[in-house]
Amino acid sequence: MTPALAWERFATKAKPRRAVNAAGATTWLNWTQYPDHGPDESILGDLRGKRVLELGSGSGCNLAHLATLGARCTGVDIAPSREVAAEQRWGRVPELEFVTQDVADFLQESADDFDVVISIFGATWFTDPAVLLPLIRKRLAPGGVLVFSHNDEVDDDAQSDRAIRKWNFSGQQWAEMLFIAGFVSVSSEIIPPPKPELPGTLLVRGAAPR
Numbered sequence: 001m002t003p004a005l006a007w008e009r010f011a012t013k014a015k016p017r018r019a020v021n022a023a024g025a026t027t028w029l030n031w032t033q034y035p036d037h038g039p040d041e042s043i044l045g046d047l048r049g050k051r052v053l054e055l056g057s058g059s060g061c062n063l064a065h066l067a068t069l070g071a072r073c074t075g076v077d078i079a080p081s082r083e084v085a086a087e088q089r090w091g092r093v094p095e096l097e098f099v100t101q102d103v104a105d106f107l108q109e110s111a112d113d114f115d116v117v118i119s120i121f122g123a124t125w126f127t128d129p130a131v132l133l134p135l136i137r138k139r140l141a142p143g144g145v146l147v148f149s150h151n152d153e154v155d156d157d158a159q160s161d162r163a164i165r166k167w168n169f170s171g172q173q174w175a176e177m178l179f180i181a182g183f184v185s186v187s188s189e190i191i192p193p194p195k196p197e198l199p200g201t202l203l204v205r206g207a208a209p210r
């Protein structure tokens with residue numbers, strides 16, 4: 001099975017996000033796998049007028065929130081039905097577009113530069129970083145930032161014959177790969193889970209030199 005088909009199957013089982021969060025907001029950004037938990041988009045700074053790219057944008061809920069804050073947003077996802085769902089829910093939000101494509105192909109073909117690239121349990125977790133990180137770095141504007149999150153679980157999920165492979169690394173391992181790909185100001189943190197028996201969330205950041 002191809003990754004595109006595997007992700008399309010995954011998409012058919014995905015539940016839509018709630019209409020309202022615990023704070024009563026209709027749009028929000030959540031870096032973690034737990035609802036109403038962890039930091040929000042404020043870690044990205046002022047987003048007004050910024051060009052934001054999300055890699056593996058799913059149903060577009062996180063990205064739509066950034067568009068409501070004045071960012072110019074593009075979401076890329078490999079599964080065609082994700083674009084359809086995102087357009088249905090968020091199609092009327094200005095400065096927000098969704099594209100169905102493999103992120104590596106998108107980054108290779110795009111001539112646009114981005115101020116912010118995010119990926120939330122998204123394509124940075126499911127794509128060979130030796131391929132993807134240099135492509136992201138190339139499309140980041142000077143001083144632009146990459147911020148992404150995934151489960152804090154360094155396991156041996158490395159079977160290359162699976163249609164969907166997770167690239168699980170520690171913060172230190174990501175930092176080394178980001179430096180090699182030309183990123184600066186690299187850092188990582190583990191967002192603690194809401195209950196101690198659950199996995200935390202690894203949040204990784206890197207920037208393009210100014």
Ligand SMILES: C[S@@+](CC[C@H](N)C(=O)[O-])C[C@H]1O[C@@H](n2cnc3c(N)ncnc32)[C@H](O)[C@@H]1O
Nearest residue numbers: 007056057058077078079102103120122123126
């Ligand atoms: C676990 S889901 C997370 C979706 C979304 N970021 C969220 O937080 O709800 C991973 C998403 O990444 C997309 N994806 C995985 N590999 C991709 C690739 N190579 N190119 C584009 N999208 C990809 C999948 O289709 C899926 O929608």
